[in-house]
Amino acid sequence: MELIIDITLLTFLGITALAINRIDKLFCVIMLSGIYSLLCASLFVTMDAVDVAFTEAAVGTGIATVLLLSTIGATDTQQRSAPRRPLFALLVVCATGAILIYGTMDMPAFGDPDAPIHQHVAPRYLQESQQEIGSDNIVTSILSSYRGFDTLGETVVIFTAGLSVVGLIGFRGMQKFGDRQRAAGITQDDMGKHLVLRIVIKMFIPLILLFALYVQFHGDFGPGGGFQAGVIFASGFIFYTLMFGLDAAMRVVSPRTLSYIAALGVLIYGGVGVATLLMGGNFLDYNVLRSNPLQGQHLGIFLIELGVGTTVFSIMVLIFFAFSSRKGLRQ
Amino acid sequence: MDTFLAWASILCIGTGVFLAVTGAVGIFRMPNFFTRLHAASVTDSGCACLLLFGLMLQSGFNLPTIKLCFILIFFLISSPTAAHALSKTALSCGAQPTPSPREER
Numbered sequence: 053m054e055l056i057i058d059i060t061l062l063t064f065l066g067i068t069a070l071a072i073n074r075i076d077k078l079f080c081v082i083m084l085s086g087i088y089s090l091l092c093a094s095l096f097v098t099m100d101a102v103d104v105a106f107t108e109a110a111v112g113t114g115i116a117t118v119l120l121l122s123t124i125g126a127t128d129t130q131q132r133s134a135p136r137r138p139l140f141a142l143l144v145v146c147a148t149g150a151i152l153i154y155g156t157m158d159m160p161a162f163g164d165p166d167a168p169i170h171q172h173v174a175p176r177y178l179q180e181s182q183q184e185i186g187s188d189n190i191v192t193s194i195l196s197s198y199r200g201f202d203t204l205g206e207t208v209v210i211f212t213a214g215l216s217v218v219g220l221i222g223f224r225g226m227q228k229f230g231d232r233q234r235a236a237g238i239t240q241d242d243m244g245k246h247l248v249l250r251i252v253i254k255m256f257i258p259l260i261l262l263f264a265l266y267v268q269f270h271g272d273f274g275p276g277g278g279f280q281a282g283v284i285f286a287s288g289f290i291f292y293t294l295m296f297g298l299d300a301a302m303r304v305v306s307p308r309t310l311s312y313i314a315a316l317g318v319l320i321y322g323g324v325g326v327a328t329l330l331m332g333g334n335f336l337d338y339n340v341l342r343s344n345p346l347q348g349q350h351l352g353i354f355l356i357e358l359g360v361g362t363t364v365f366s367i368m369v370l371i372f373f374a375f376s377s378r379k380g381l382r383q
Numbered sequence: 384m385d386t387f388l389a390w391a392s393i394l395c396i397g398t399g400v401f402l403a404v405t406g407a408v409g410i411f412r413m414p415n416f417f418t419r420l421h422a423a424s425v426t427d428s429g430c431a432c433l434l435l436f437g438l439m440l441q442s443g444f445n446l447p448t449i450k451l452c453f454i455l456i457f458f459l460i461s462s463p464t465a466a467h468a469l470s471k472t473a474l475s476c477g478a479q480p481t482p483s484p485r486e487e488r
Contacts (some may be wrong), residue, residue: 246471360409 057098065091076131078124081093086117102275103191110283115368118290122375174200186346187353188273195277197351200336204321207360211318213312214367221374224309247297253295260288268361272350278357282364290368298376307373310366317363390442395437402430403405416473417480429460 072081089112096105160167168308177194185193194204249348270280305313325336333340364379402425409422435455442448474480
C-alpha cells in the first residue's frame with residue numbers, strides 16, 4: 053500500500069517538476085512550486101518524518117509561495133526566453149547528475165539498519181533521550197539540546213538572510229509610500245470590496261496566532277517547534293497585510309521594531325548559551341540551569357525555542373514587508 | 384453499533400472519493416471559469432468534509448476526532464470563502480458567468 057502511495061507521489065513530483073520547467077507564466081510556476089512542496093511534505097509523512105513534513109508544509113507551501121507572489125508584484129509575470137539554447141549548461145548538469153548518481157552506488161541501502169549513520173549517535177538519541185532530556189518528541193531533544201549549537205547556527209543564518217534582504221531591497225521611500233499610493237489612485241478599497249473575505253480573515257487571524265502558540269509550546273510533546281510556529285505566526289500577519297494594506301500592518305508593528313525583535317530572538321538563544329557557561333556548564337548545556345537536570349533541559353529548550361520562534365517570525369514578516377513596499381514603489 | 388459506524392464511514396468516504404473524481408473531471412471538462420470553479424469548490428468543500436467526517440467515524444470518540452472536527456470547521460468556512468473570493472475577483476475582472484457562444488461546445 054505504501055509503495056503505491058510512494059510511486060504516485062513521486063510521479064506527481066516528476067510531472068510537477070517538468071511542468072515548472074515548461075511553463076513560462078511565473079504565476080503558474082509559483083503555484084506549481086507550492087504543489088511541489090506539498091507533495092514533498094506528503095512524502096515525508098509516508099516516511100514518518102512528521103516534523104520535517106510540518107516544516108516543509110509551513111515554509112515551502114505557505115510562506116515561500118506568498119513571498120514569491122509578492123515578488124511577482126515587483127517584477128514581470130512572464131518569463132523572458134533564453135537568448136540561445138544553453139547546451140553547455142545541459143551538458144554540465146547531466147555530467148554532475150551522473151556523477152552524483154554514481155556516488156550513491158556506494159551508499160548503504162535506504163533504511164539499512166547497519167548503515168553508519170544508524171550506528172554512530174542515533175542509538176543513544178533514541179534510547180536515552182527520555183532519561184537525559186525528558187522530552188517526548190525525540191526530534192525536539194535532538195534539535196534543541198543535543199544539536200543546540202547547529203540550531204543556533206540555523207537561527208543566525210535566518211537572521212542574516214533577513215538582514216541581507218532588507219539591506220539589499222530596503223525600505224527606501226517608505227515614509228512617502230502611503231502618499232505615493234494615494235496619488236496613484238491605489239487604495240485599499242480594492243480589497244475592501246471583499247466583505248466576506250474581510251470578515252472570514254478577521255475570524256481566522258486570532259485562530260492562526262493561537263495555533264502558532266500551540267505549535268510553539270507543544271513542540272516538546274508533538275511535532276512542531278520554534279521554526280514552524282514562527283512561520284505560522286508570520287502568516288497570520290501576512291494575512292492581515294494582504295487584506296488591510298501595508299500601512300495598516302506597519303502601524304501594528306513597524307519594520308524597525310521587527311528588526312529589534314529578530315535580534316532579540318538570537319540574543320535569547322545566545323544568552324542561554326552564555327548563561328550555561330557562567331553557571332559552570334558547557335555552552336548550551338541546559339543541565340546546569342536548574343538543580344534538577346531534567347527541569348534544566350526543559351527550561352533551556354523552552355527558552356531557545358522561544359528565541360527561534362521570535363527570530364523566524366520577525367524575519368519572515370520583515371522580508372514580506374520589504375517585497376511588498378517594493379511593489380508600491382514600482383507603481 | 385460498531386458495524387453501523389463502519390458502514391456509515393465507508394459510505395461517507397466513498398461519496399467523498401466519488402466527489403473528488405467528478406470534481407477532477409469537471410475541472411478539465413467544464414467550458415468556462417465559473418463552471419470549473421464550481422467543480423473545484425465541490426471537491427474542496429463537499430469531498431474534503433465527507434472524507435473528514437468518515438475518518439471521524441472511523442476513529443471513535445477521542446483526541447484525533449476533536450482535531451479532525453477542528454479541521455472540518457476550518458474547511459467548512461475557508462473553502463467556500465476561497466471560492467467566493469475567486470469568483471468575485473473573476474467577475475470584477477470581466478469574466479462572464481454565462482458561456483459566450485464561442486465557448487459553447
